[in-house]
Amino acid sequence: MDIDQKAVILEINKATIILENIINHFNKYLPLDEEEKLALTSRLTERKIKRRQFLLQEGDVCKSFTYVQSGCFKMYGVDDKGVEHNLAFAVEDDWISDIGSLHKEQPSKLFIEAIEPSVVLQLSKGDLWYLYINYPKFDRNFRVIIEDKYIELQDRLLQTVSATALNRYESFINQYPQLSNRLPSTQIASYLGVTPEFLSKIKNERFKK
Amino acid sequence: MDIDQKAVILEINKATIILENIINHFNKYLPLDEEEKLALTSRLTERKIKRRQFLLQEGDVCKSFTYVQSGCFKMYGVDDKGVEHNLAFAVEDDWISDIGSLHKEQPSKLFIEAIEPSVVLQLSKGDLWYLYINYPKFDRNFRVIIEDKYIELQDRLLQTVSATALNRYESFINQYPQLSNRLPSTQIASYLGVTPEFLSKIKNERFKK
DNA sequence: CTTAGCTCTTAAACTACATTAAGGGTATTT
């Protein structure tokens, strides 16, 4: 076996290892059989994304459903004054997409931007539909995935309208302890719905106690 | 045919008419075949609900997925000060449930209460699971139903964190013109995340223009 | 090495919205 062949095999192994993550992801729900695994993995496109690079920009139609293999993204809207409002973060082993724009093929109001250098696996709308039509298990699995996201979102809305900024901050730290270390405070402030200045004040008061 | 028989037939017709609504509901997605229709309708429980009666109270585990046949419900949480915060309304031909509580069999943080005298069709968790397992089309249909609800919720969260109370009020009127006439202002204020007093002020200023 | 650009913090002035209180109108219950 010459050096070139070895290089090819290394590449294949690396790809296999990467795809193992998404396969394992489905093991949390209804595990895929060999045929389904192949149907899925053969349709995934791997992309490396740099810090500050966009997966989606306001006005564009969202074209794919994205699995985060490694790294971190934020999804946010920008108001009339130009202020960003973070709706969601996604780190490794999570999905991110503007589902509304993807489904209805309408221009998105949102941005999806890498906060860290990242690797993603993407499914185009057509491929996703193909999987839904030919392998009902994907209907099931994505139903459960989106139900979980719905539950999270509803919880968050309740918090947003009924709790103070301090409470929201403490809930965030409890719910996402890893994220609260990993992300800059400005991004957390934008997620909590306060200015960085006010978050700074909150942290200070919390520390004094 | 005697009078009793006529009465029975009338009852059957009425029941059939009621179930027609939910069948038509699914026609918006992937229409059900005869077997699926029977599987569904034979598992539905019809309940009449009085104004101010609860489908779910905080602390209880949500036991069923509810289709609103007629009437109107609100789903809300109550904060430490005892203030209600409406997360959602549901009128005829819509679904309502605390999905988090239903799925994870955990005590709910929410109330679901009738704002008008209502009629609902309920599916227990067990029956819902039975449908999912035996008729994959329900996975598909409920996936799409919940995706639509997710889109709505995300839109609302974005509004809540990025728009003023006046903007949120105007969006609400545009998006749900029927509801804005049908509901008392106190309920709309609770949904928008402001006090009834402040909503009153907003309306007044809006009218002046 | 240096410049430019983020990030974090503090603090004073400001604003959108909450709270409290009170009065009048309208349903729903008795």
Added chain:
DNA sequence: AAATACCCTTAATGTAGTTTAAGAGCTAAG
């Protein structure tokens, strides 16, 4: 028919969070 509860509004006062400004530490790019 009366009583009770709920609904809507106005207005004074109060506050959580914003805005603006300014400086200091950190990181990244040329």
